[in-house]
Amino acid sequence: MAQNRDQLTNRTDNAIRRHMRKMIFLCAPLVASVLTGCVQVTAPDKPIVINLNIAIRQEILYKLSAASEKVIQENPGVF
Amino acid sequence: MKVSVEMMTAALLLGAIATSAIAFQSGRDPAYQNARESGLVGEKSDGYLGFVVPPSSAVRALVEDINIKRKAVYSKEALANGATVEEMALRTGCRLIAERTVSGEKYQTSSGQWRTRDGTAPELDSRCPQ
Numbered sequence: 001m002a003q004n005r006d007q008l009t010n011r012t013d014n015a016i017r018r019h020m021r022k023m024i025f026l027c028a029p030l031v032a033s034v035l036t037g038c039v040q041v042t043a044p045d046k047p048i049v050i051n052l053n054i055a056i057r058q059e060i061l062y063k064l065s066a067a068s069e070k071v072i073q074e075n076p077g078v079f
Numbered sequence: 080m081k082v083s084v085e086m087m088t089a090a091l092l093l094g095a096i097a098t099s100a101i102a103f104q105s106g107r108d109p110a111y112q113n114a115r116e117s118g119l120v121g122e123k124s125d126g127y128l129g130f131v132v133p134p135s136s137a138v139r140a141l142v143e144d145i146n147i148k149r150k151a152v153y154s155k156e157a158l159a160n161g162a163t164v165e166e167m168a169l170r171t172g173c174r175l176i177a178e179r180t181v182s183g184e185k186y187q188t189s190s191g192q193w194r195t196r197d198g199t200a201p202e203l204d205s206r207c208p209q
Contacts, residue, residue, distance in 0.1 A: 055163060055165055055166075056163075056165060056166055056169060056206055057162075057166060058206060060160075060161075060162045060163075060166050061166060061169065061170050061173075061206060061207070061208050062208045063160065063162075064160060064162055064166065064167060064170040064171075065170070065208065067156050067159070067160050067162075067167065067170070068156075068167070068170045068171040068173075068174045069174065070156070071152050071153070071156050071167075071171055072171065072174060072175065072179065074152075075148070075149075075152050076106025076107070077106045077107065077108065077148075078145050078148040078149050078152065079149070079175060079179060
């Protein structure tokens, strides 16, 4: 009884192994094509420049006309 | 001969008085005024002073002291006007180059080049209000 069960199990295992071998053989080209399709990331050749001038708001500069005049007039020693 | 020597002395004295009067009127430290006139330092487009040539330790100390004081007044005024310190400094820098540099003094363009003021209009930062 126990021997019979072992034989049955082995037979099933062998069938699965044969099937898997076939599956690996069939899937190999598919896997290869997926691997070659990897996204390539390369570092830029130019340095990354962050423009800090972006913080300057043009409309504010127009409003600061009187303030800049005042600052210069009130602090003669530093200008 | 004697008269001409006296006249020369008088002229020199007057010149010295006039120069000191200008310095006094502008409220500048004479050493700072001298550094400006001799082109050692100049106005940058960002509203601060810069070195046209590598500075002596005395000139460096002088300029750094003035720039710290400038930043303090820019900060105070920027806060009062809802602007950033950089905006306030840039706007004042536009005015300083356009109105406060005299012929012979140095200023820096926004591309970083030093220029000498002459009779023509200075090259201001493109963001300066016209």
